[in-house]
Amino acid sequence: MSAISQLCQLIFDYYRESPTDLLQLQPLMHCQISRAWGTLRINCPDSATLAAVKQIFPLWQEPLSLLRVSKKVKLQINGQMESILPLTGLPVSNNP
Numbered sequence: 001m002s003a004i005s006q007l008c009q010l011i012f013d014y015y016r017e018s019p020t021d022l023l024q025l026q027p028l029m030h031c032q033i034s035r036a037w038g039t040l041r042i043n044c045p046d047s048a049t050l051a052a053v054k055q056i057f058p059l060w061q062e063p064l065s066l067l068r069v070s071k072k073v074k075l076q077i078n079g080q081m082e083s084i085l086p087l088t089g090l091p092v093s094n095n096p
Contacts, residue, residue, distance in 0.1 A: 007033045007040070007069065014063035021059055027052035028060060040070040040087070044077050054083070061087060 008028055015021040031053060032043040044050040053060075053075065064070070065087050073085045 005033045007035060007064075010067065010069075011060050011063050015059070024056050025059055027056065035070055038070050038072075040064065040073045042073060042075050043079060044075065047077055050075055050077050050082060054085075057085060061085075 008031075011028065012022060012025060015025065027044075027049050028042075030045055030049050032041075034041050034043075042053060044053055064073075070087055073087055074081055075083045075085065
């Protein structure tokens with residue numbers, strides 16, 4: 001397996017003080033995470049991994065929403081889109 005993506009590393013760093021949450025996030029280690037055109041893509045190797053990633057959505061949603069990485073996530077299995085999830089985060093403020 002190749003090196004962990006920076007986006008995945010951001011998620012794991014967010015939970016570095018919580019070993020329980022880090023264990024739950026392990027399915028993400030098997031996926032490729034990338035971002036393009038304001039969309040985050042999580043490409044899973046199989047449907048079991050995708051199901052596990054969906055189940056832990058609230059865990060990885062929080063750090064990505066706070067960082068405003070994207071507005072939506074496309075979940076894929078071997079490049080074939082399976083579902084789209086919204087990333088809701090803190091409201092964007094127009095005040096400096």
